[in-house]
Amino acid sequence: MSIGSVIGRLKAVLFTGVMLFSVFAGADAWGQAAAKEESGEGIDAVLLLDSSGSMLLTDPLRLRDEGAKLFVEFLKSDDRLGVVEFSDGAKVVRPLGPISSDDRANVAQLISQIKTVGKYTDLLAPLEVAESLFAGSSRQGARKILIMLSDGKMEPDPKSGNADDLTNRLLNTEIPNLKAKEIQVYTLSFSDLADGELLSQIAAGTGGVHRFAPSADKIHSEFAELFVAAKKPQMLPISSKGFRIDADVQEATFYINRQGEPGITVISPGGVRVTSESKSDGIKWFKGSEFDVITIEAPEAGQWEIVGLPKNEGFATLLTSLKLVTTWPSAINAGNPTRLEVRLYEAKKPIILPQMTGVVTYAFDITPTDKVSEPIMRAQLSDDGGDQDLVAKDGVYSALVEIEDPGEYRLRVLADGPTFSRYQQQPFRVKPRLVTLESFKERAGYLRAFAPKSAEKPPQPEPEFEDEEEEFFRLRLSSEVIGSKKQQIKLVATGPAEDRYVLPLTRVEELVYVASAEALPRDDKYELKGSFEAEGKRRDRLFGESKVLEFERLPRKGRKAVEVVVVEKKQEQSVPLSPVWGMLLWLLVISGANVGLCLIGLSVLSKAQENIGDVAVVDLEPIDSIMAGLMVLEKKLQVVDIDLEDPIFTATTAVPLLSRKKAPEAKADAETAVAAGAAAGEVVSDDASSEDTLQEEAKDEAQDEAVEATEVEAETEEAETEEEGDAAESGLEEDSVAEESSDDIEEEAEPE
Numbered sequence: 001m002s003i004g005s006v007i008g009r010l011k012a013v014l015f016t017g018v019m020l021f022s023v024f025a026g027a028d029a030w031g032q033a034a035a036k037e038e039s040g041e042g043i044d045a046v047l048l049l050d051s052s053g054s055m056l057l058t059d060p061l062r063l064r065d066e067g068a069k070l071f072v073e074f075l076k077s078d079d080r081l082g083v084v085e086f087s088d089g090a091k092v093v094r095p096l097g098p099i100s101s102d103d104r105a106n107v108a109q110l111i112s113q114i115k116t117v118g119k120y121t122d123l124l125a126p127l128e129v130a131e132s133l134f135a136g137s138s139r140q141g142a143r144k145i146l147i148m149l150s151d152g153k154m155e156p157d158p159k160s161g162n163a164d165d166l167t168n169r170l171l172n173t174e175i176p177n178l179k180a181k182e183i184q185v186y187t188l189s190f191s192d193l194a195d196g197e198l199l200s201q202i203a204a205g206t207g208g209v210h211r212f213a214p215s216a217d218k219i220h221s222e223f224a225e226l227f228v229a230a231k232k233p234q235m236l237p238i239s240s241k242g243f244r245i246d247a248d249v250q251e252a253t254f255y256i257n258r259q260g261e262p263g264i265t266v267i268s269p270g271g272v273r274v275t276s277e278s279k280s281d282g283i284k285w286f287k288g289s290e291f292d293v294i295t296i297e298a299p300e301a302g303q304w305e306i307v308g309l310p311k312n313e314g315f316a317t318l319l320t321s322l323k324l325v326t327t328w329p330s331a332i333n334a335g336n337p338t339r340l341e342v343r344l345y346e347a348k349k350p351i352i353l354p355q356m357t358g359v360v361t362y363a364f365d366i367t368p369t370d371k372v373s374e375p376i377m378r379a380q381l382s383d384d385g386g387d388q389d390l391v392a393k394d395g396v397y398s399a400l401v402e403i404e405d406p407g408e409y410r411l412r413v414l415a416d417g418p419t420f421s422r423y424q425q426q427p428f429r430v431k432p433r434l435v436t437l438e439s440f441k442e443r444a445g446y447l448r449a450f451a452p453k454s455a456e457k458p459p460q461p462e463p464e465f466e467d468e469e470e471e472f473f474r475l476r477l478s479s480e481v482i483g484s485k486k487q488q489i490k491l492v493a494t495g496p497a498e499d500r501y502v503l504p505l506t507r508v509e510e511l512v513y514v515a516s517a518e519a520l521p522r523d524d525k526y527e528l529k530g531s532f533e534a535e536g537k538r539r540d541r542l543f544g545e546s547k548v549l550e551f552e553r554l555p556r557k558g559r560k561a562v563e564v565v566v567v568e569k570k571q572e573q574s575v576p577l578s579p580v581w582g583m584l585l586w587l588l589v590i591s592g593a594n595v596g597l598c599l600i601g602l603s604v605l606s607k608a609q610e611n612i613g614d615v616a617v618v619d620l621e622p623i624d625s626i627m628a629g630l631m632v633l634e635k636k637l638q639v640v641d642i643d644l645e646d647p648i649f650t651a652t653t654a655v656p657l658l659s660r661k662k663a664p665e666a667k668a669d670a671e672t673a674v675a676a677g678a679a680a681g682e683v684v685s686d687d688a689s690s691e692d693t694l695q696e697e698a699k700d701e702a703q704d705e706a707v708e709a710t711e712v713e714a715e716t717e718e719a720e721t722e723e724e725g726d727a728a729e730s731g732l733e734e735d736s737v738a739e740e741s742s743d744d745i746e747e748e749a750e751p752e
Contacts, residue, residue, distance in 0.1 A: 042142040043231055044096060046082040046133055047071065048126040049111070050150040052118040053087075058151040058191040062112075063216040066288045067223035069108045071147065073286050073293040074227045074253065074317065075099050080142070082133050083110060086126035087118020088157045096133045101284070121152035122160060123198065124170045127178065127185070134183060144183040145230045148202070149219075153195030167198070175205040184208040186226045190219055200429070209330055209427045210408070212370065220291050224255055225410075228425055233317040234324060235423040237414065242305040243316060245269075246420040249301075251319035254294040261308050264292060269302025315423070321347045324415050324422035331429045333544055337402045339388075340364060342381060342413050343395050344422070352395035360417040362397040369427065370408040377401065406432045434478045434544025437491070437530040439517075439551060441469045447516060450508050471517040471553070475505065475530040475546070482511075484534035484542055491515050493526040493551075503528075517553050525552045 047068055055064070075081060082096035093110050130146050154163045154170075178185060185206045187199040190213035203210040209229045213222040228235070236243045238254065245252060256264055266274045274294075276285045282297040306314075327341040342362055344351040362381040367373060381399045385392025388400045403409070412425045475491055491513075493501045501521060505513040520526060530546040 042078045042139075043075075043145050044080045044082075044134065044137075044139055044142045045071075045075070045145040045147060045230065046084060046096060046130045047111075048084050048086060048090075048130060048146060048148040049093075049114060050121065050152060051085040051087045051114050051116050052121045052152055053116055054121070054152050054193065055116040058193060059216040059219070061216060063289070064149060064190075064219050065108075065111050065114075066290070067219040068111050068149070069286070070220050070255075070288065070291065070293060071223050071227050072099065072104055072107050073295075074224075074231065074233075074255075076319065079231075080137075080139070081107065082130070083107070084126050084129055084133075085114045086122065086129075087116075088120045088122060088160075090122070090125040090129040092129060092133070096137045120155050120157045121150065122156040122166065123148075123150065123154050123195075123202075124156075124166050124174060125160075127170070127174050127202075131174075131178060131181070131183065134181070143230075144181070146178075146183060146185045146208075147223075147226055147230070148185060148187045148199070150187075150189060150199065151191045151194045153193070154198065170198075171201060171205070175202060178206050184230070186230050187211070188213060188219070188222055188226060190214065190216065190222075204331055204429060204431075207330055210429070211427065212408070217290065220288060221257060224291075225427055228315075229330075229427050231317075232326075232424065232426070234320055234322075235425065236316040236318060236421055237423045238306065238309070238314040238316055240306070240309055242267075242303055244303050244421055245299050245301050246320075246322070247301040248322045248420065249299055249318050249320045250297075252296050252299045253317045254292075254296075254314065255316070256292045256294070256306065256309060256314040258291060258308075264306055264308035266294060267305040267307065268300050269304060270300055315425075318422075322420065322422065324413065324424055326411075326413050326424050326426065328411055328426055328428065330426075331431055332401075332403070333431050334404055334406050334433045335402065335547065336433075336544060337400045340381070340399045340401050340411070340413075342397050342415065342424075344415060350395055352393075360415055362413070362415050364399065364411060364413045366401070366403070367410050367412075368405075368407055369410050376403075403430045406430045431480065432478055433546060434481060434542065435530045435532045435546040436476045437528060437546035437549050438474050438476075439471055439549060440474055441471055444468050444470045446470070446472065447506050447508075447514060450506050450514075471551075473503070473515045473517065473528060473549070473551075475513045475515070477511040477513075477532060478544075479511065481532060481534060481542060483537050487532070487534040489513060490531045491528060492531070493520060493528045495521075495524055495526055517551070520553050523553050523555050525550070527551075 049064070049068060072081065077098075077100065079099055080096055081094065081099045083093040085091050085093055093114065094107060099107070126148065127146070134144050154167050156163060156166050160166070183206060185202050186208040187203045187210045189196045189199045189210070194212075196210070196212055200210040202208075209226065211222045211225055213219045227233075236245075236252075238256065254266070258264065263276060268274070274280065274283060274285075276287045276292065278285075284295040286293040323345045325343055325345055329338065332338045342364075344360075364377075364379060364381065365375040366377040367375045379399055381397035382389050383393055383395065383397045389398040390396070407430055408427065409430060410425055410427050413423070415422045473491060475489070477489070481487070489505060491503045491505055493503055495501065503515040503519045505515050508514050528549040528551055532542070532544050534542045536542045
């Protein structure tokens, strides 16, 4: 494998690893954001207290003051508090600021000093003043909360404007402003004189919760409910058997509704008895006329007992790093399945322990609060990746909740383990369905009055059965859809064969659409359902469906066949992937593409290596003259003794191996070489008897060389007559011949 391919694979692996890390790091960041939002830490709260004269009639004992003081007692050191009173106008009683243990008594005194002498009630003024408090003293990371208490309705001073104008400003201007600034309003109305509908709209428009107290003696318990909804603290349920504190709790605050009992006693796991008269370090006891609030710092771990508790009317809020986080909206639409999700956090990190499945029990119940009722729903939450849970064993326990009846409800969630318990409760509202569907009868020509008029088409004749009754379907939209964009409204009929038919709708008035039963393709039984989908004001998705309406169209004399414009065949419903699975699938695709590119590159390189053997190589033949010169050199290297007086080392007799001289010059050199060879023979020969023989042999060889030189001269003259383009080639041939002649002469000249 080449280095390039290895580097490519390493890049692919590193890319995939970085992407996976970013996914899981992002998931952890999402979890931390959820924990921060739902943990109930750090709120900036402003109490808006009605001081109009009508409060003297509805709350003569000023029990509302105790409810407000109860809210103050629940606040912690990381919270801030402001107080505003309102009637004709609004006035700041306490600016928004920190709340300490020493401040609580001062705040209680300020609340008690608020006078109820106003003649009018302006519900817009306190919201505007509170908004200015936040603008002048904002704090990053703290949730902004308004708690409004009133027993009246919009009845402003005529000098300020009429009730309708101020109400329109409140709903259409102030509420959107508060929502845009993420300021939630929690409202509490008591007595039948209060405009509960308007206060409920204020709360719903800002993401808050509305509560109703039928009498003044219920104000404190409703204030407790509002605190729980706004603060979302970690809690423990309190029963006659007491409650269990685990070692992770740094502080516990108990709210106990005495319901007329003279007093209660709290017994620690070590047997220490504490009452409202006890004075002990680390224990604070606030006693109201109907309730007690007890705060214990660093409580002892173990089972605590409460003596004198009439029934399970209380809870404890905890300051702890082990938190139960609940994801649930403050309002849902009736008939829309909504997912409830809960999980445990240690500090700001989610706890994911698959081995704890089955050890810790997660359960919930839902109870109506606008009427006397038992819980309408009780169930356990699951983390098995089934129909109600998205991912198995990820630490998120889920359940799908669907409620049909609009109204006010309370959700309670409990996580119970072997050594700890965590509990949360949250009030919420169930709004009417976005779409309702009903059938009705009307004369046959009912929809003709709403058909669009066109000057191009002539008037149509009246139907034959104009005065007979026909059946129609009325689809009504909720006022919540007003202002939404990209609206899609459908009425779908499903036949026995499960084919779906989209019926044409005619708008008869704002938010009301009608379709005729005559638009159905044939007489048969059908199930009809209306649906609405749009983009909300905040670009969120609005979606709702009506209940299923069962309908049978009976045969009727004179009915003509109707062509249905849109027919939808039954299709398999695809299950949408969660965002996490979608991201993982995308990463798998990218990784597969990288691996595929690496494999393709390796295949190309392998084929290239195989084809190297097929490349044609030029076969170069050796040059004879060069080979002859090399042989001469090899022979000379074999000579051990070299005589420097040898004539071949002189300038006049030395013949180069390669010469570009012409034939005449080569002939002369050959004759000189013959003479030199004879002289050399005389020098090197010491045997006188062989001298004559050597001379004769030298003469013969010289004659042979002369003949060869003559032949070379003739060949050279013929070569010179060739074309100029072959001059280079002729030169090479001449050089080769000359070299051969010189080599032969040198060989003969050497001493034998």
